[in-house]
Amino acid sequence: MRDIKVTPIRNGTVIDHITCGQALNVLRILGVNENNIDSTVSVLMHVPSKKTQWKDVVKVEDRELDPKTVDKIALISPNATIDIIRDYNVAEKHRVVLAPRVKGLVRCGNPNCITNKREPVEPEFAVDNQSPMVLRCIYCDRIQNNITDHLI
Ligand SMILES: Nc1ncnc2c1ncn2[C@@H]1O[C@H](COP(=O)(O)OP(=O)(O)OP(=O)(O)O)[C@@H](O)[C@H]1O
Ligand SMILES: [Mg+2]
Ligand SMILES: [Zn+2]
Known part of the structure:
Protein backbone atom coordinates (compact mmCIF):
# COMPACT_ATOMS: atom_id res chain seq x y z
CA MET A 1 0.00 0.00 0.00
CA ARG A 2 2.83 2.41 -0.71
CA ASP A 3 1.11 3.94 -3.71
CA ILE A 4 -2.44 4.77 -2.71
CA LYS A 5 -4.45 6.31 -5.55
CA VAL A 6 -7.77 8.12 -5.43
CA THR A 7 -10.86 6.17 -6.48
CA PRO A 8 -11.22 6.17 -10.25
CA ILE A 9 -14.35 7.83 -11.56
CA ARG A 10 -16.56 6.21 -14.15
CA ASN A 11 -17.87 9.40 -15.73
CA GLY A 12 -16.94 12.97 -15.01
CA THR A 13 -14.17 15.52 -15.35
CA VAL A 14 -10.56 15.66 -14.23
CA ILE A 15 -9.17 19.17 -14.00
CA ASP A 16 -5.44 18.50 -14.19
CA HIS A 17 -2.31 20.68 -14.09
CA ILE A 18 -4.02 23.28 -11.91
CA THR A 19 -1.60 25.97 -10.73
CA CYS A 20 -0.36 24.76 -7.36
CA GLY A 21 -2.46 26.26 -4.57
CA GLN A 22 -5.52 26.99 -6.71
CA ALA A 23 -7.54 23.78 -6.12
CA LEU A 24 -9.81 25.36 -3.53
CA ASN A 25 -10.53 28.27 -5.83
CA VAL A 26 -11.40 25.77 -8.57
CA LEU A 27 -13.89 24.17 -6.15
CA ARG A 28 -15.33 27.62 -5.57
CA ILE A 29 -15.73 28.13 -9.31
CA LEU A 30 -17.40 24.73 -9.57
CA GLY A 31 -19.76 25.80 -6.79
CA VAL A 32 -18.92 22.76 -4.71
CA ASN A 33 -19.97 23.30 -1.10
CA GLU A 34 -21.27 21.39 1.90
CA ASN A 35 -24.86 21.56 0.71
CA ASN A 36 -24.53 20.16 -2.77
CA ILE A 37 -22.00 17.34 -2.90
CA ASP A 38 -23.87 14.32 -4.17
CA SER A 39 -21.11 12.62 -6.13
CA THR A 40 -17.42 12.01 -5.51
CA VAL A 41 -15.10 15.01 -5.60
CA SER A 42 -11.38 14.31 -5.16
CA VAL A 43 -8.96 17.15 -4.47
CA LEU A 44 -5.21 16.69 -4.71
CA MET A 45 -2.99 19.55 -3.68
CA HIS A 46 0.72 19.92 -4.21
CA VAL A 47 1.34 16.71 -6.12
CA PRO A 48 4.42 16.20 -8.33
CA SER A 49 3.98 17.12 -11.98
CA LYS A 50 6.18 16.35 -14.95
CA LYS A 51 5.45 19.63 -16.69
CA THR A 52 5.86 22.04 -13.81
CA GLN A 53 7.23 20.98 -10.45
CA TRP A 54 3.94 20.84 -8.56
CA LYS A 55 0.29 20.95 -9.43
CA ASP A 56 -3.18 20.56 -7.96
CA VAL A 57 -5.83 18.24 -9.44
CA VAL A 58 -9.62 18.20 -8.96
CA LYS A 59 -11.76 15.23 -10.03
CA VAL A 60 -15.55 15.52 -10.14
CA GLU A 61 -17.79 12.59 -10.84
CA ASP A 62 -20.90 12.85 -13.02
CA ARG A 63 -20.21 16.36 -14.17
CA GLU A 64 -19.04 18.03 -17.36
CA LEU A 65 -18.15 21.71 -17.30
CA ASP A 66 -19.90 24.45 -19.25
CA PRO A 67 -17.71 26.85 -21.27
CA LYS A 68 -18.09 29.72 -18.79
CA THR A 69 -16.84 27.55 -15.95
CA VAL A 70 -13.84 26.49 -18.05
CA ASP A 71 -13.09 30.15 -18.85
CA LYS A 72 -13.12 31.02 -15.14
CA ILE A 73 -10.70 28.18 -14.42
CA ALA A 74 -8.44 29.53 -17.20
CA LEU A 75 -8.32 32.87 -15.38
CA ILE A 76 -6.86 31.37 -12.20
CA SER A 77 -5.01 28.49 -13.83
CA PRO A 78 -4.01 29.17 -17.44
CA ASN A 79 -2.22 25.82 -17.85
CA ALA A 80 -5.03 23.59 -16.62
CA THR A 81 -6.18 20.59 -18.66
CA ILE A 82 -9.80 19.47 -18.76
CA ASP A 83 -10.05 15.70 -19.17
CA ILE A 84 -13.50 14.26 -19.81
CA ILE A 85 -13.81 10.76 -18.36
CA ARG A 86 -16.30 8.34 -19.90
CA ASP A 87 -16.53 4.74 -18.78
CA TYR A 88 -13.29 5.14 -16.77
CA ASN A 89 -11.24 6.32 -19.76
CA VAL A 90 -10.05 9.74 -20.86
CA ALA A 91 -12.46 10.41 -23.73
CA GLU A 92 -11.46 14.04 -24.37
CA LYS A 93 -8.61 16.26 -23.31
CA HIS A 94 -8.71 20.05 -23.64
CA ARG A 95 -6.29 22.77 -22.64
CA VAL A 96 -8.12 25.74 -21.20
CA VAL A 97 -7.86 28.72 -23.54
CA LEU A 98 -7.86 32.28 -22.37
CA ALA A 99 -9.16 34.78 -24.92
CA PRO A 100 -7.45 38.20 -25.13
N1 LIG B 1 -11.11 6.98 -14.47
C1 LIG B 1 -10.39 7.98 -13.94
N2 LIG B 1 -10.72 8.43 -12.72
C2 LIG B 1 -10.02 9.43 -12.15
N3 LIG B 1 -8.98 10.04 -12.73
C3 LIG B 1 -8.60 9.62 -13.96
C4 LIG B 1 -9.27 8.58 -14.62
N4 LIG B 1 -8.67 8.37 -15.82
C5 LIG B 1 -7.65 9.27 -15.90
N5 LIG B 1 -7.61 10.03 -14.78
C6 LIG B 1 -6.69 11.15 -14.50
O1 LIG B 1 -6.85 12.06 -15.58
C7 LIG B 1 -5.63 12.70 -15.87
C8 LIG B 1 -5.31 12.52 -17.33
O2 LIG B 1 -5.10 11.16 -17.61
P1 LIG B 1 -4.10 10.73 -18.75
O3 LIG B 1 -4.11 9.24 -18.80
O4 LIG B 1 -4.41 11.49 -19.98
O5 LIG B 1 -2.73 11.19 -18.09
P2 LIG B 1 -1.44 11.83 -18.75
O6 LIG B 1 -0.97 10.97 -19.87
O7 LIG B 1 -0.52 12.10 -17.62
O8 LIG B 1 -1.99 13.19 -19.36
P3 LIG B 1 -1.26 14.59 -19.46
O9 LIG B 1 -0.29 14.51 -20.57
O10 LIG B 1 -2.40 15.55 -19.76
O11 LIG B 1 -0.60 14.86 -18.12
C9 LIG B 1 -4.59 12.10 -14.93
O12 LIG B 1 -4.45 12.99 -13.82
C10 LIG B 1 -5.23 10.79 -14.49
O13 LIG B 1 -4.83 10.44 -13.18
MG1 LIG C 1 0.08 13.71 -16.53
ZN1 LIG D 1 -14.34 49.11 -14.70
Whole structure:
Protein backbone atom coordinates (compact mmCIF):
# COMPACT_ATOMS: atom_id res chain seq x y z
CA MET A 1 0.00 0.00 0.00
CA ARG A 2 2.83 2.41 -0.71
CA ASP A 3 1.11 3.94 -3.71
CA ILE A 4 -2.44 4.77 -2.71
CA LYS A 5 -4.45 6.31 -5.55
CA VAL A 6 -7.77 8.12 -5.43
CA THR A 7 -10.86 6.17 -6.48
CA PRO A 8 -11.22 6.17 -10.25
CA ILE A 9 -14.35 7.83 -11.56
CA ARG A 10 -16.56 6.21 -14.15
CA ASN A 11 -17.87 9.40 -15.73
CA GLY A 12 -16.94 12.97 -15.01
CA THR A 13 -14.17 15.52 -15.35
CA VAL A 14 -10.56 15.66 -14.23
CA ILE A 15 -9.17 19.17 -14.00
CA ASP A 16 -5.44 18.50 -14.19
CA HIS A 17 -2.31 20.68 -14.09
CA ILE A 18 -4.02 23.28 -11.91
CA THR A 19 -1.60 25.97 -10.73
CA CYS A 20 -0.36 24.76 -7.36
CA GLY A 21 -2.46 26.26 -4.57
CA GLN A 22 -5.52 26.99 -6.71
CA ALA A 23 -7.54 23.78 -6.12
CA LEU A 24 -9.81 25.36 -3.53
CA ASN A 25 -10.53 28.27 -5.83
CA VAL A 26 -11.40 25.77 -8.57
CA LEU A 27 -13.89 24.17 -6.15
CA ARG A 28 -15.33 27.62 -5.57
CA ILE A 29 -15.73 28.13 -9.31
CA LEU A 30 -17.40 24.73 -9.57
CA GLY A 31 -19.76 25.80 -6.79
CA VAL A 32 -18.92 22.76 -4.71
CA ASN A 33 -19.97 23.30 -1.10
CA GLU A 34 -21.27 21.39 1.90
CA ASN A 35 -24.86 21.56 0.71
CA ASN A 36 -24.53 20.16 -2.77
CA ILE A 37 -22.00 17.34 -2.90
CA ASP A 38 -23.87 14.32 -4.17
CA SER A 39 -21.11 12.62 -6.13
CA THR A 40 -17.42 12.01 -5.51
CA VAL A 41 -15.10 15.01 -5.60
CA SER A 42 -11.38 14.31 -5.16
CA VAL A 43 -8.96 17.15 -4.47
CA LEU A 44 -5.21 16.69 -4.71
CA MET A 45 -2.99 19.55 -3.68
CA HIS A 46 0.72 19.92 -4.21
CA VAL A 47 1.34 16.71 -6.12
CA PRO A 48 4.42 16.20 -8.33
CA SER A 49 3.98 17.12 -11.98
CA LYS A 50 6.18 16.35 -14.95
CA LYS A 51 5.45 19.63 -16.69
CA THR A 52 5.86 22.04 -13.81
CA GLN A 53 7.23 20.98 -10.45
CA TRP A 54 3.94 20.84 -8.56
CA LYS A 55 0.29 20.95 -9.43
CA ASP A 56 -3.18 20.56 -7.96
CA VAL A 57 -5.83 18.24 -9.44
CA VAL A 58 -9.62 18.20 -8.96
CA LYS A 59 -11.76 15.23 -10.03
CA VAL A 60 -15.55 15.52 -10.14
CA GLU A 61 -17.79 12.59 -10.84
CA ASP A 62 -20.90 12.85 -13.02
CA ARG A 63 -20.21 16.36 -14.17
CA GLU A 64 -19.04 18.03 -17.36
CA LEU A 65 -18.15 21.71 -17.30
CA ASP A 66 -19.90 24.45 -19.25
CA PRO A 67 -17.71 26.85 -21.27
CA LYS A 68 -18.09 29.72 -18.79
CA THR A 69 -16.84 27.55 -15.95
CA VAL A 70 -13.84 26.49 -18.05
CA ASP A 71 -13.09 30.15 -18.85
CA LYS A 72 -13.12 31.02 -15.14
CA ILE A 73 -10.70 28.18 -14.42
CA ALA A 74 -8.44 29.53 -17.20
CA LEU A 75 -8.32 32.87 -15.38
CA ILE A 76 -6.86 31.37 -12.20
CA SER A 77 -5.01 28.49 -13.83
CA PRO A 78 -4.01 29.17 -17.44
CA ASN A 79 -2.22 25.82 -17.85
CA ALA A 80 -5.03 23.59 -16.62
CA THR A 81 -6.18 20.59 -18.66
CA ILE A 82 -9.80 19.47 -18.76
CA ASP A 83 -10.05 15.70 -19.17
CA ILE A 84 -13.50 14.26 -19.81
CA ILE A 85 -13.81 10.76 -18.36
CA ARG A 86 -16.30 8.34 -19.90
CA ASP A 87 -16.53 4.74 -18.78
CA TYR A 88 -13.29 5.14 -16.77
CA ASN A 89 -11.24 6.32 -19.76
CA VAL A 90 -10.05 9.74 -20.86
CA ALA A 91 -12.46 10.41 -23.73
CA GLU A 92 -11.46 14.04 -24.37
CA LYS A 93 -8.61 16.26 -23.31
CA HIS A 94 -8.71 20.05 -23.64
CA ARG A 95 -6.29 22.77 -22.64
CA VAL A 96 -8.12 25.74 -21.20
CA VAL A 97 -7.86 28.72 -23.54
CA LEU A 98 -7.86 32.28 -22.37
CA ALA A 99 -9.16 34.78 -24.92
CA PRO A 100 -7.45 38.20 -25.13
CA ARG A 101 -10.63 39.65 -23.65
CA VAL A 102 -12.95 38.13 -21.07
CA LYS A 103 -16.58 39.18 -20.86
CA GLY A 104 -19.08 38.51 -18.12
CA LEU A 105 -16.73 36.48 -15.90
CA VAL A 106 -15.31 39.07 -13.51
CA ARG A 107 -16.82 42.13 -11.83
CA CYS A 108 -14.98 45.45 -11.91
CA GLY A 109 -13.94 46.60 -8.44
CA ASN A 110 -14.41 50.27 -9.30
CA PRO A 111 -17.82 51.29 -7.89
CA ASN A 112 -17.98 54.18 -10.36
CA CYS A 113 -17.39 51.94 -13.37
CA ILE A 114 -20.25 51.95 -15.86
CA THR A 115 -20.49 48.17 -15.42
CA ASN A 116 -21.52 48.77 -11.79
CA LYS A 117 -24.19 51.35 -12.63
CA ARG A 118 -27.73 50.63 -13.66
CA GLU A 119 -26.72 50.46 -17.31
CA PRO A 120 -26.95 46.99 -18.77
CA VAL A 121 -23.23 46.86 -19.59
CA GLU A 122 -21.54 43.52 -19.11
CA PRO A 123 -18.12 43.80 -17.46
CA GLU A 124 -15.26 43.11 -19.84
CA PHE A 125 -11.53 42.96 -19.25
CA ALA A 126 -8.46 42.89 -21.44
CA VAL A 127 -5.94 40.22 -20.47
CA ASP A 128 -2.82 42.39 -20.31
CA ASN A 129 -0.66 39.60 -18.91
CA GLN A 130 -1.15 35.92 -18.07
CA SER A 131 1.60 35.20 -15.56
CA PRO A 132 0.91 36.91 -13.28
CA MET A 133 -2.65 37.41 -14.48
CA VAL A 134 -3.37 41.08 -15.12
CA LEU A 135 -6.93 42.04 -16.08
CA ARG A 136 -7.71 45.61 -17.12
CA CYS A 137 -11.31 46.85 -17.31
CA ILE A 138 -11.94 48.04 -20.87
CA TYR A 139 -14.34 50.72 -19.58
CA CYS A 140 -12.47 52.35 -16.68
CA ASP A 141 -8.93 50.92 -17.07
CA ARG A 142 -8.88 49.66 -13.48
CA ILE A 143 -6.53 46.71 -13.00
CA GLN A 144 -8.49 44.08 -11.09
CA ASN A 145 -6.52 42.52 -8.25
CA ASN A 146 -7.77 39.45 -6.39
CA ILE A 147 -9.61 37.97 -9.34
CA THR A 148 -11.06 35.02 -7.39
CA ASP A 149 -13.05 37.36 -5.16
CA HIS A 150 -14.51 39.15 -8.17
CA LEU A 151 -15.61 36.14 -10.21
CA ILE A 152 -19.27 36.37 -11.21
N1 LIG B 1 -11.11 6.98 -14.47
C1 LIG B 1 -10.39 7.98 -13.94
N2 LIG B 1 -10.72 8.43 -12.72
C2 LIG B 1 -10.02 9.43 -12.15
N3 LIG B 1 -8.98 10.04 -12.73
C3 LIG B 1 -8.60 9.62 -13.96
C4 LIG B 1 -9.27 8.58 -14.62
N4 LIG B 1 -8.67 8.37 -15.82
C5 LIG B 1 -7.65 9.27 -15.90
N5 LIG B 1 -7.61 10.03 -14.78
C6 LIG B 1 -6.69 11.15 -14.50
O1 LIG B 1 -6.85 12.06 -15.58
C7 LIG B 1 -5.63 12.70 -15.87
C8 LIG B 1 -5.31 12.52 -17.33
O2 LIG B 1 -5.10 11.16 -17.61
P1 LIG B 1 -4.10 10.73 -18.75
O3 LIG B 1 -4.11 9.24 -18.80
O4 LIG B 1 -4.41 11.49 -19.98
O5 LIG B 1 -2.73 11.19 -18.09
P2 LIG B 1 -1.44 11.83 -18.75
O6 LIG B 1 -0.97 10.97 -19.87
O7 LIG B 1 -0.52 12.10 -17.62
O8 LIG B 1 -1.99 13.19 -19.36
P3 LIG B 1 -1.26 14.59 -19.46
O9 LIG B 1 -0.29 14.51 -20.57
O10 LIG B 1 -2.40 15.55 -19.76
O11 LIG B 1 -0.60 14.86 -18.12
C9 LIG B 1 -4.59 12.10 -14.93
O12 LIG B 1 -4.45 12.99 -13.82
C10 LIG B 1 -5.23 10.79 -14.49
O13 LIG B 1 -4.83 10.44 -13.18
MG1 LIG C 1 0.08 13.71 -16.53
ZN1 LIG D 1 -14.34 49.11 -14.70
